[in-house]
Amino acid sequence: MKKLYLYPIWLRIWHWTNATLFFIQIVTGLSMHFSDPKHPFIPFATARIVHNIAGILLVFMYLDFLIGNLFTWNGKHYVIKFKGLFKRLFLQTRFYVFGIFKGEPHPFESNENSKFNPLQQLTYVFVMFVFMPLLIISGILLLFPQYAPDSIFGIGGIWTAGLLHLLAAYFFTLFMVGHIYLGTTGHSPTSNFKSMLDGYHVILHEDHSKQEQQNEK
Amino acid sequence: MMKSKTILLSLLLIFPLLLQAAPSQKSNSHCLRCHGMQTLSYLDSTTNAIVSLYVDSTQFKHSNHSKLQCTYCHKDAGFLTYPHPKALQAQHLYCTDCHQEKEFARFQFKKREQEFKRSVHHQKLGDKFTCFSCHDPHQFKTTYGEENFKDIVRRDNAICLTCHKTGHQLIGMIGKAPYKDLLSVHSWLPNPQLHWKAVRCIECHTNSPGDLYPHQILPKEQAVKKCEECHSKNSILYSKLYRFKAKQIQQKKGLLQMAVQKYPYAVGMARNQLIDNLSILIFVLMLIGLATHGFLRWLSGRKRS
Numbered sequence: 001m002k003k004l005y006l007y008p009i010w011l012r013i014w015h016w017t018n019a020t021l022f023f024i025q026i027v028t029g030l031s032m033h034f035s036d037p038k039h040p041f042i043p044f045a046t047a048r049i050v051h052n053i054a055g056i057l058l059v060f061m062y063l064d065f066l067i068g069n070l071f072t073w074n075g076k077h078y079v080i081k082f083k084g085l086f087k088r089l090f091l092q093t094r095f096y097v098f099g100i101f102k103g104e105p106h107p108f109e110s111n112e113n114s115k116f117n118p119l120q121q122l123t124y125v126f127v128m129f130v131f132m133p134l135l136i137i138s139g140i141l142l143l144f145p146q147y148a149p150d151s152i153f154g155i156g157g158i159w160t161a162g163l164l165h166l167l168a169a170y171f172f173t174l175f176m177v178g179h180i181y182l183g184t185t186g187h188s189p190t191s192n193f194k195s196m197l198d199g200y201h202v203i204l205h206e207d208h209s210k211q212e213q214q215n216e217k
Numbered sequence: 218m219m220k221s222k223t224i225l226l227s228l229l230l231i232f233p234l235l236l237q238a239a240p241s242q243k244s245n246s247h248c249l250r251c252h253g254m255q256t257l258s259y260l261d262s263t264t265n266a267i268v269s270l271y272v273d274s275t276q277f278k279h280s281n282h283s284k285l286q287c288t289y290c291h292k293d294a295g296f297l298t299y300p301h302p303k304a305l306q307a308q309h310l311y312c313t314d315c316h317q318e319k320e321f322a323r324f325q326f327k328k329r330e331q332e333f334k335r336s337v338h339h340q341k342l343g344d345k346f347t348c349f350s351c352h353d354p355h356q357f358k359t360t361y362g363e364e365n366f367k368d369i370v371r372r373d374n375a376i377c378l379t380c381h382k383t384g385h386q387l388i389g390m391i392g393k394a395p396y397k398d399l400l401s402v403h404s405w406l407p408n409p410q411l412h413w414k415a416v417r418c419i420e421c422h423t424n425s426p427g428d429l430y431p432h433q434i435l436p437k438e439q440a441v442k443k444c445e446e447c448h449s450k451n452s453i454l455y456s457k458l459y460r461f462k463a464k465q466i467q468q469k470k471g472l473l474q475m476a477v478q479k480y481p482y483a484v485g486m487a488r489n490q491l492i493d494n495l496s497i498l499i500f501v502l503m504l505i506g507l508a509t510h511g512f513l514r515w516l517s518g519r520k521r522s
Binding site: 032033034035036037040043044045048096100101102103142145146156158159162163166167170173174177178181184185 | 407408410411443444445446448449450451480481482484485487488492493496499500503504507510511513514517518521
């Protein structure tokens with residue numbers, strides 16, 4: 001058994017703060033979107049204030065993420081190696097569809113050079129560099145609607161922001177559920193959650209690394 | 218010779234009559250020679266307020282009443298002479314004086330009058346507050362059909378703001394300015410100025426669902442103050458101005474149409490059933506998929522061990 005320190009303290013604080021804020025955003029956002037005077041979940045006025053404050057904090061969290069990854073070695077995990085990408089994506093998908101049920105080892109064990117498996121890396125890059133900016137920009141437009149352009153793509157500016165924010169929010173809700181479930185696919189159902197608490201990733205079988213190097217090629 | 222003398226005598230006899238009948242015959246331009254002056258006003262000795270007698274001729278030409286002679290409404294003989302008798306100042310005109318004919322039935326003037334009498338304005342101010350306190354008949358226009366959404370809101374709110382913005386007019390009516398700054402009164406409302414661009418004052422200050430022109434203005438304590446009343450699927454806005462403007466737009470299908478037409482956007486109200494249902498369906502399918510995957514993992518793990 002080998003322990004690797006893959007998740008530094010700033011990253012773990014960022015991760016759990018982000019998770020809490022996202023949970024708050026989903027609950028308050030849903031409450032406002034499906035608001036009903038007869039069956040209120042959270043009073044609209046309260047939900048609005050909480051959603052706005054948590055939203056602003058999330059923007060700071062995103063800046064923290066950008067700065068953290070720009071100035072530490074952690075940023076390298078977000079650089080996609082396109083050579084052999086499809087093969088690696090196939091191997092990872094195959095693992096989730098078949099291998100995982102046969103007790104096969106993870107095709108891409110986390111290590112100092114590559115924390116994420118190919119599917120995970122691709123998803124995170126899209127989430128952090130496409131969907132997060134989309135969510136933040138549309139959120140800022142909704143927070144300051146007086147500054148929103150009168151028209152975007154031929155429809156009312158705020159409507160575009162509102163629809164994009166809603167679609168991005170639905171996507172993030174799906175992502176969060178998928179993310180939590182895949183968190184249970186470590187060596188034990190709780191091992192990945194422990195890693196994100198103490199910062200250490202546990203490698204049970206070191207002989208897997210040879211197989212991984214094979215897969216990387 | 219005899220004939221020409223007769224004509225001259227006749228003209229001399231008729232001339233004073235011609236002079237007296239001049240206002241009705243010379244039509245509105247005769248009245249506007251004085252009333253078209255912006256400064257024409259007098260000081261009301263009882264209220265100490267300056268009462269304007271100015272009629273904007275350009276606005277009048279574009280109003281619904283533009284084809285009427287001044288004397289059609291101001292029919293008292295005193296209006297035909299100058300100076301007008303002082304007693305005319307006390308004369309009150311009402312919309313329903315004229316608007317009782319069947320051709321005006323769609324405007325429901327009787328209903329409006331009843332609502333108005335129950336409104337906080339009439340209840341508190343009585344006869345000091347008339348239709349014309351809000352609606353200047355010399356400018357009145359019903360052209361909602363083709364108008365831009367924001368213009369309707371701006372124009373209708375301007376009626377309320379005439380008195381409620383500064384309170385100057387009200388000083389003449391009730392002797393004091395009753396309001397603090399409107400912004401501070403509405404400080405509970407997030408971004409009040411943006412709200413005022415999107416909804417009319419009467420959307421919240423009346424309670425007449427299904428009515429585009431509600432006239433029973435409620436006391437401020439009864440105004441809508443719950444966000445959910447507007448920010449929800451069955452928003453009250455859909456039963457007022459939005460209903461009128463969105464006549465052909467179905468709430469469930471017309472989201473994109475409303476977006477294209479640049480309707481005001483409201484969280485909770487701007488909902489599309491298809492997007493919501495599809496998202497919920499994907500979410501449920503994902504949960505089922507993950508639960509199945511998890512169950513199979515557990516089952517295969519048990520078999521292996």
